[in-house]
Amino acid sequence: MRIVFLVLDAFDPVRLSPRLTPNLWGWANTDGAMAGTGQAVMASCTYPNHASFITGQLPAAHGIHTNHVVRDGKVRGAWEVGPAVPTLFETLSDRGTEAVLGDHHLIGVMRAATADRHWPAAGDVTQVDDLDLLGYPSDQAVLPHLVKALSGDAGFVFGYFGSIDTYSHVYGPDSEEAIDAYREVDQKIGVLQEEIASRWEDSVMIVVSDHIQDTVAGPGIDLHTALGEGVVVIDEGSAALLSGGFDVDLLTSVAGVQGWVSHPDGTTLVWCGPGRYFGRSEEPVFLGIHGGNHTRSQLALVSGGSPARFPLSAAVRQGSVPATYWANAIRDMMK
Ligand SMILES: [Zn+2]
Incomplete structure (x- = not known):
């Protein structure tokens, strides 16, 4: 077989x-x-x-x-x-x-x-x-x-x-x-x-x-600025991985963030809803993301x-x- x-x-x-x-x-x-x-x-x-x-x-x-x-x-x-x-x-x-x-x-x-x-x-x-x-x-x-x-x-x-x-x-x-x-x-x-x-x-x-x-419309969600220096932000389409000391409650105040989960390894995975993406740029780099x-x-x-x-x-x-x-x-x- x-x-x-x-x-x-x-x-x-x-x-x-x-x-x-x-x-x-x-x-x-x-x-x-x-x-x-x-x-x-x-x-x-x-x-x-x-x-x-x-x-x-x-x-x-x-x-x-x-x-x-x-x-x-x-x-x-x-x-x-x-x-x-x-x-x-x-x-x-x-x-x-x-x-x-x-x-x-x-x-x-x-x-x-x-x-x-x-x-x-x-x-x-x-x-x-x-x-x-x-x-x-x-x-x-x-x-x-x-x-x-x-x-x-x-x-x-x-x-x-x-x-x-x-x-x-x-x-x-x-x-x-x-x-x-x-x-x-x-x-x-x-x-x-x-x-x-x-x-x-x-x-x-x-x-x-x-x-x-998902087809993106924007604007981008800039977690780098929202969370400040000292937080590692990895933008991956409509998800982002965060690492470093910060108050996760800060995420409730970021427009477009839909949810997050913190892992035992100290990282936090964040995601946004349809049409949005994580990144510093106002204009999306890609027209399709995930x-x-x-x-x-x-x-x-x-x-x-x-x-x-x-x-x-x-x-x-x-x-x-x-x-x-x-x-x-x-x-x-x-x-
Ligand atoms: Zn892909």
Whole structure:
């Protein structure tokens, strides 16, 4: 039995349709398949959710609350630190594992270098010749590596396409450019389908997204000025991570702040409502963003021909599958 775990960054489950995404629609409508929604961990950013996908743990356990983390008072990329708990690449090592990730930082975020094979090697994007608008490996660059992984004998293959997130950020989640990205990702699903067809009966296919996106209007919410010097503020779309001594009650007086939670590690995660974002700039840098409570919806799709798919599709049928569900279900399945 082989498990293929595919992430389509920022894929909004409401866009799954026979017209826009016919290949995925086909996967969702095979015998024993199910498509629905999942729920992101907070912040609804890419790296906390990928750390949860690959460990089955909440951010409180794996330590990645936003795309950046605070360690010893310093801001570091989550990819420099990695998750604090074991990943599927480690626990499934006797089954053979492979990761093909169109975001080179995910190699570190998911500790994918511990897989039997991973791409891009060591998360080094300078080895990739086709990068997208935001400097990540394009889906076109990812595709041949993912096809190759699927032709091999790894029992667990993790793949990632990032173009929907990139185009939704730059042009907005409802833009023609973003919709075209859905169409093109679905065409790549069709190419993957050709590769896996002969092994369909032996496969479990899991296709998820990590979050959706929201169209921003502004203005930005400037926590740097509101909280003053001495507080580390990491702006991440409609979420922000704070560290340092300050009175959290100050947050009640900041217009646009919708909620917050303080963590045992001393950091506080803050989020705002639809249309707003955290940052010093009056004008948004991106037209589409995520991070807050309102972008936690995920695609959750289970397909394939292996009987091992049934408990997973039953979980999807119940609705709102937590991002932490998958790794634990996969571990149980592979016992
Ligand atoms: Zn994003």
